[in-house]
Amino acid sequence: MPISAGSAPEVRPFGPLRGGAADAARSLVASARLAWAIEGNWAQPVYLAAFLIVRPLAFLGLFLAVLSIGGSLDVATIGFVVVGQAVFQIVSAALEGPTHALLDDRERYRTIRYIFATPSSLLPVSIGRSLVKASIAGFSALIVIGAGVLLGVPMRAGGPDLVLLVLVLPLGLLSVVGLGIVLGGICVQLRNDAWSYPEAVSSTVFLLCGAIFPLEVLPGPVQGISAALPITWWIEGLRRALLGTTSPGILGAMPTNELLLILAAGTAVIWLISPRLFVAGINRAREKGQLDRNTAS
Amino acid sequence: MSGSTSPAAVQATGIGRVFDAKGGPVTALDGIDLRIEPGELFGVLGPNGAGKSTLIKILSTLLLPSTGSASIFGLDVVTETARVRRIMNLVAGGDFSGYGLLTVREQLAMFAQFYGLPYREGMAKVDAQIASFGIEEIRDRKISALSTGQRQKLNFARSFLNDPWILFLDEPTIGLDVSAARDVRDRVRAFQAEQPGRTVLLTTHYMAEADEMCDRIAIVDHGRILAQGTPTELKRMVQKDALFVVGIDALPASMSLDSLRALPGVISVAARDADGSDASGVGSPMRRLAIGLKEDGALGGVISTLAAGGAHLQEISKSEPTLEEVFVQLVGRGISESDEVSDGE
The missing domain is CATH 3.30.70 (Alpha-Beta Plaits)
Structure with a gap:
């Protein structure tokens, strides 16, 4: 059919306009494949191994060394740190993932204008990239937990609580990815130093979410912020599923059912607002002319 | 043509764009009025900083205008972006874009998904474009190993995947050697010849390219259209x-x-x-x-x-006068001696 002015609103070049969900799923899968190619396609496998194995173990060793300065470490404390450190491998990857994907496409690969100019939304593209990064980080998390076992950390009798694990793991992951896309929507508006913000946020969350020390160590008002983070409850849930123990203080006092409810509610709230904030951020970047502007940062 | 009431391939009315800059607001576009009919190859000719890329970014939904409105085949570029993106595509020159770790075929396949093509249909189109551009021998080569000309061929192959009704070309031959540039121009002509109504908006600062390819040309400088018409009409402006x-x-x-x-x-x-x-x-x-x-x-x-x-x-x-002479008369300077204006381009 010849192209004619006025026929565009009704006629598609390749058939009827498909639903948003189908297009979003297609984009998510395509971007996940891309992320796998990028993240897993290291030139030297030895570097990939170093990144995935040595780095998390080095951090774990560092934290345990610092904590041992005050005296001998008991296995409960080691278990607390091991799970927190393991989960945070995934947290940081998922939290920083969307921002890194957007900035990589803008600054390094210079493809963001071509992706943005497709019918696909940047939202599933960013989520797909982030999920793959988080999955790869999951390998590092397993390595850290394995190290914990070698250090004598007593795992839950009878093995992990699989029911709790199956409920907690996806909820927590979703909540972190949701926070990550908010961060991506903010950082894509920034011209300079955009790369440093995700890491700064990730590090702050690391200190607040009870990954490395109990919430009671924090000042009172800051504990409120910690309790509002779904990540805090995610890590606690995973401790219970893997170690079969609870953390000290307010986290430990929370019944598991209520913990799940808080985590689910927090994740739902995050996903209620995070796509909107992401789209608003992208539109703001488009308005400012920042979306595809290479800043050489 | 301007008297026509049917939707145009491109209709821009009073498009303006102001960027915030450290030294104060910079006007990149200042009241652009444009109408491009379906099937036209329309050129926007101007020096660096004239506002050419800003115009293309607005029309291709990458950037919002500060003032005015624009539509593509009757679809508003601000409020109907999803629909606009289904019927248009974009190629920029000299940006060396691409995922270096992906192969040519992998990158095209990925974009086919982003364009909403079902997998089998998408892969068929990918292979058809690879054959059409004669890049079968590099289909499994990683993008990081491609030459500039090969990358631009890949870029064009990508842009044809969704059978766009309108193609925005932003300096597509910049940085290419003579042979590669000629190849690009041939591909653009073939693209239009394949189906009536396919429209191309080309920005360039190569006079000969604009003269050779374009049905009509707008000469822009400092965000304004100084003159527009067919190459012959423009030449007649300086030599009546x-x-x-x-x-x-x-x-x-x-x-x-x-x-x-x-x-x-x-x-x-x-x-x-x-x-x-x-x-x-x-x-x-x-x-x-x-x-x-x-x-x-x-x-x-x-x-x-x-x-x-x-x-x-x-x-x-x-x-006959050359377009260069037309440009000099209208702009007051040669295209190569233009001011570098920081307007977001």
């Missing part, structure tokens, strides 16, 4: 009269330049030597006459008079 060059062996003794100037329809007559320099001085070796006429038909009287006087005519050609 017909100018012919007549080569002769010598002017007959019985004839003077003034006698030629007195002929009906003749505006001016100047003598030129073989190099085209002025040869009106006494004893100058005149070889050509540059004759300005009110209309082409007046040439017959001049030729008859010269022949009757015994002059031997060696050549007759019509002289």
Whole structure:
């Protein structure tokens, strides 16, 4: 059919306009494949191994060394740190993932204008990239937990609580990815130093979410912020599923059912607002002319 | 064409764009009015910083205008972006974009998914484009290993995946060698020839490219359209009269330049030597006459008079100004000596 002015609103070049969900799923899968190619396609496998194995173990060793300065470490404390450190491998990857994907496409690969100019939304593209990064980080998390076992950390009798694990793991992951896309929507508006913000946020969350020390160590008002983070409850849930123990203080006092409810509610709230904030951020970047502007940062 | 009421391929009304900059607001576009009909290859010609890329970014939904409105085939570029993106595509020159770790085929396949093509249909189109561009031998090569010309071929192959109704080309031949640039131009022509109504908006600062390819051209500078029309119309703007060059062996003794100037329809007559320099001085070796006429038909009287006087005519050609001359007259400077304006481009 010849192209004619006025026929565009009704006629598609390749058939009827498909639903948003189908297009979003297609984009998510395509971007996940891309992320796998990028993240897993290291030139030297030895570097990939170093990144995935040595780095998390080095951090774990560092934290345990610092904590041992005050005296001998008991296995409960080691278990607390091991799970927190393991989960945070995934947290940081998922939290920083969307921002890194957007900035990589803008600054390094210079493809963001071509992706943005497709019918696909940047939202599933960013989520797909982030999920793959988080999955790869999951390998590092397993390595850290394995190290914990070698250090004598007593795992839950009878093995992990699989029911709790199956409920907690996806909820927590979703909540972190949701926070990550908010961060991506903010950082894509920034011209300079955009790369440093995700890491700064990730590090702050690391200190607040009870990954490395109990919430009671924090000042009172800051504990409120910690309790509002779904990540805090995610890590606690995973401790219970893997170690079969609870953390000290307010986290430990929370019944598991209520913990799940808080985590689910927090994740739902995050996903209620995070796509909107992401789209608003992208539109703001488009308005400012920042979306595809290479800043050489 | 401007009087037509049907939706145009591109309709822009009063498009303006102001960027915030450290030194204060910078106006990149200032009230652009444009109408491009389906099937046209429309060129936007201007120096760096003229606002060409900003215009393309707005029309291709990458950037919001500060003022004005624009539509693509009747679809608003601000409020109907999802629909606009289904019928358009974009290629920019010299940006070396691409995922270096992916192969040519992998990258095209990924974009086919982003364009919403079902997997099998998408892969069929990917392979068809690879064949069409003659890049089968690099289909499994990683993008990081491609030359500039190969990357631009890949970029064009990507842009054809969704069968766009309109293609935005932002300096597509910049940085390419002569052969690769010619190949790109051929591909664009073939793209339009394949289906009636396919429209191309091309920005360039290569005069010859614009002159050779475009049905109509808008000359822009400092965010404004200074003139638009067909290349011939633009040239007529700076040369309203017909100018012919007549080569002769010598002017007959019985004839003077003034006698030629007195002929009906003749505006001016100047003598030129073989190099085209002025040869009106006494004893100058005149070889050509540059004759300005009110209309082409007046040439017959001049030729008859010269022949009757015994002059031997060696050549007759019509002289037209180049787009470069049009540009210089309109902008006040050559395109290569333009100011670098930081306007977000």
